[in-house]
Amino acid sequence: MSKVKNLQDLKKMRDELKGKINLREKSDHPESLVQVKVSMATCGIASGARETMNYMIDEMDNQGIDAVVTQTGCMGYCYAEPTIEVTLPGEKPLVFGHVNTKKASEIIERYIKNGELVDGIIPDSYEKIDEK
Amino acid sequence: MKDLSMHILDIAENSLKAQATEVEVVLRYEKDILEMSITDNGCGMDAELVKRIADPYATSRTSRRVGLGIPFLKMNAEQTGGYVEIESQPGKGTCVKSVFKTNHIDCVPAGDLASSLSLLITGNPAVNIVIRILKEGESFEVSSAEINEVLEGVPISHPKVGKFVRNMLKEEFKSIEQ
Numbered sequence: 001m002s003k004v005k006n007l008q009d010l011k012k013m014r015d016e017l018k019g020k021i022n023l024r025e026k027s028d029h030p031e032s033l034v035q036v037k038v039s040m041a042t043c044g045i046a047s048g049a050r051e052t053m054n055y056m057i058d059e060m061d062n063q064g065i066d067a068v069v070t071q072t073g074c075m076g077y078c079y080a081e082p083t084i085e086v087t088l089p090g091e092k093p094l095v096f097g098h099v100n101t102k103k104a105s106e107i108i109e110r111y112i113k114n115g116e117l118v119d120g121i122i123p124d125s126y127e128k129i130d131e132k
Numbered sequence: 133m134k135d136l137s138m139h140i141l142d143i144a145e146n147s148l149k150a151q152a153t154e155v156e157v158v159l160r161y162e163k164d165i166l167e168m169s170i171t172d173n174g175c176g177m178d179a180e181l182v183k184r185i186a187d188p189y190a191t192s193r194t195s196r197r198v199g200l201g202i203p204f205l206k207m208n209a210e211q212t213g214g215y216v217e218i219e220s221q222p223g224k225g226t227c228v229k230s231v232f233k234t235n236h237i238d239c240v241p242a243g244d245l246a247s248s249l250s251l252l253i254t255g256n257p258a259v260n261i262v263i264r265i266l267k268e269g270e271s272f273e274v275s276s277a278e279i280n281e282v283l284e285g286v287p288i289s290h291p292k293v294g295k296f297v298r299n300m301l302k303e304e305f306k307s308i309e310q
Contacts, residue, residue, distance in 0.1 A: 006300040010282045013296055017286050033287070040255065041145050042201045045138050050244075053251055054298070061291035068289035071255030073149050 034060075034067040034112055035087040041074035047081035048100060055101040056084070059108055067112075077122055086111060095122040133204050135243025136168065136232070142201045143170045143228050144252055144261075149192075150174025150226065154260045157249065161267040164235040165214075173225040182220050205230055212236035246301035253279065254294040257287065263301075270308045274301070 038044070038053040053069065060067050077083050080097025086107065087093040096107055097120055110116040133139050140157060147155045152174035160167040177185065184190040186206050191199030205228070206216045214231035232239055253261045253276050262275040279297065280288055287293070 006303060007278065007282050010279065010293075010296060010300070013292065014283050014286050017290065017292055018284075038255070040141060040251075042133075042142050042199070042204070045142050045145075046133065050138070050141060050247060050251060053255065054247055057254075057291045057294040057298075061295050065291070067291055068257070068287050069255065069291060069294060070257060070289050071145075071148075071251065073145060 032089050034065060034089065035085075035093075036060075036067055036069045037072040037085040038069065039073065039075050039077070039081065039083045039085075040071040043074055043078040044081045044083065049082035051101060052082045052084065052099050052104050055104050056108070059105065060112075063108070063113075065108070065112065080122060083122065088112065088115065091115075096120045097122045133208065133240070135241045136166075136208075137243030137245045137248040139205050139208065139230075140168070140170070140245070141248045141252060143205060146201060146228075147172030147174050147226065148256060148259060150176070152225065152259060154262065155252075156262040156264070157252070158264045159245070159266070161234075164233055166232045166234050167229065168232070169227060169229040171225065171227040176222040176224050176226055177220040178222050182218050185218060186216070202228070208232070208240050212239040246298055246305050250294065250298035250301050254289050254297055257289050265304070265308060267308050272304045272308065274304075 036056055038049055038056070040049050040053070053071070057069050060069070072085070075083055075085075075095065077095070077097055082099045083095055083097050084099050084104070084107075085093050085095045094111070096103065099107065099120070103120060106118050110118050133142060144155055144157065147170060150172060152172035154173050156171045158169045181190065185202050188200055188203045202216070202218070209216050209230045209232055212233040213236055214233055217229045218226065220226040249263050253263070260276045262273070264273045265271060276288065283293065
């Protein structure tokens with residue numbers, strides 16, 4: 001079985017990343033990065049969660065926002081898929097519903113970058129996904 | 133699910149829910165047959181649940197009472213003349229194997245495989261995702277463990293890494309197609 005060839009390039013990118021930001025230190029304290037969790041169960045996938053997740057990755061990379069983007073299971077808000085949970089450093093997590101790419105862009109521009117609240121928050125998000 | 137790449141995300145999600153620490157996705161193309169297996173070392177299921185699993189009303193979750201992942205996969209495989217086979221052992225893990233006849237008119241398109249697989253890798257930092265693609269003598273393999281080794285502590289879920297892995301897999305798929 002052949003191994004992927006481009007892992008060498010990944011090394012280059014890693015060094016670039018390490019140089020630019022203090023990610024290594026930050027990765028030991030993930031709470032210092034913006035955390036985005038995308039709900040990726042059958043309901044989310046069928047509603048376009050993959051496009052939302054790809055968009056978040058592309059857009060945050062383009063804008064140089066240091067974040068971790070991960071997947072999570074069904075949060076029980078199937079009616080509002082795609083849903084994402086955003087945790088800003090030092091803040092409580094917020095769950096947003098109906099996050100298409102347009103909404104995702106609004107969340108990045110207004111909430112992630114400026115801390116402004118935007119429409120579409122699912123209010124009973126006092127419980128973190130992990131605790132469900 | 134409108135394409136195969138979506139099924140991969142969907143079925144792998146079951147493995148993640150089953151607390152798997154390693155999930156292996158294998159796509160094996162042989163002529164007009166595609167065999168897709170997703171194997172995990174999660175909590176597994178007993179024989180009774182395996183029997184019921186294709187029933188849309190069988191689910192282990194409590195947030196809603198239906199589970200459509202396996203029924204959708206079964207429907208899409210069977211409508212091409214293929215099938216779905218599930219082997220599971222409590223405490224050991226589960227293997228979901230699905231077979232598609234890709235030249236059948238009712239076979240759903242492959243979709244964006246690179247995108248699904250890369251999200252699986254970068255979206256689940258705590259799980260080792262292993263990917264193996266075999267097509268007419270050509271093959272490639274990549275795993276989260278390998279990528280993490282190169283990253284030396286840089287988080288695998290960073291957007292820059294996500295984009296990189298997606299492009300890398302796209303290239304690999306392209307070269308295997310030729």
